[in-house]
Amino acid sequence: MLMTSCSANQIILQSQFVPSDASLLFKLQENVTVKAANARPSILNAGTHWMQVGFIDQGNVYKAKDQIVIVNSFNVHEGYIVVNDSVVVGYYLPVENTFIESKPTQINIQKLELSNEY
Amino acid sequence: MNTKLSFLFLTFSIIVLSGCASGPTYNEYASSIPAMTSDSARIYVYRTSTLGTAIQPKIKINGEVVGKAVPQGFFFVDRPAGSCEISASTEVKRSLTLGLEPGDERYVRLEVKMGLFAGHIKPVLVDNAVGKKEITKTKYIGK
Numbered sequence: 001m002l003m004t005s006c007s008a009n010q011i012i013l014q015s016q017f018v019p020s021d022a023s024l025l026f027k028l029q030e031n032v033t034v035k036a037a038n039a040r041p042s043i044l045n046a047g048t049h050w051m052q053v054g055f056i057d058q059g060n061v062y063k064a065k066d067q068i069v070i071v072n073s074f075n076v077h078e079g080y081i082v083v084n085d086s087v088v089v090g091y092y093l094p095v096e097n098t099f100i101e102s103k104p105t106q107i108n109i110q111k112l113e114l115s116n117e118y
Numbered sequence: 119m120n121t122k123l124s125f126l127f128l129t130f131s132i133i134v135l136s137g138c139a140s141g142p143t144y145n146e147y148a149s150s151i152p153a154m155t156s157d158s159a160r161i162y163v164y165r166t167s168t169l170g171t172a173i174q175p176k177i178k179i180n181g182e183v184v185g186k187a188v189p190q191g192f193f194f195v196d197r198p199a200g201s202c203e204i205s206a207s208t209e210v211k212r213s214l215t216l217g218l219e220p221g222d223e224r225y226v227r228l229e230v231k232m233g234l235f236a237g238h239i240k241p242v243l244v245d246n247a248v249g250k251k252e253i254t255k256t257k258y259i260g261k
Contacts, residue, residue: 054163067245068243068244068245068246070214070242070243073210074212074240075213075214075240076213076214076215076240076241076242077214077215077216077245078214078215078217078243079215093215094201094213094217094253095201095203095216095217096203
């Protein structure tokens, strides 16, 4: 793993993204606020649906199906969230293929049957 | 005194409004917007704010000029699926990176930010529900 940049306290790491074989769908049970250094907080809304699209060294990568997630700092990047052991640990930026660390935050997601609720 | 104030207000209004979009409103133009092809994605770019009217940089997608940041104006572009960088440059470049999938419809709001010598235009990706609501306050400015 190569540290590519560290402006102020924002930790950005190159990632090796591995896509999931099968996409799993989850529903967020409660609002979650994700905060990376030097960026505005992202609020993940309760009731939104999240597809596990792959994983990186830092954890599983989830993409929202019904909300936009961005890392909003000087520039803006679309992001997926990275969860490790029920804790959001950061964002995965699919265009840049990098990981941005966030303040660790507990998350409560429920696995759904694909044909069931969505 | 009142006459002077009215004159100043009128002059200010003319300066502000003359830099704003003057085409059909989104609602007037919506029925003319063509359907996109199944293998492409559509990006709506709009600016609601009249703040910093004189600041109207070109908007680029992956380095190609696709429009201009006209206050209260919008335009749209269709792009193939893949990675995309939307940028605006004044004294500095501000950018937004996002991924596009076939059939995607994305909304990008152009926000005006303070700069050292000139304002900056910052492209921000917004939820479709927010974008669909905000874009109705703008006018089509063409490509």
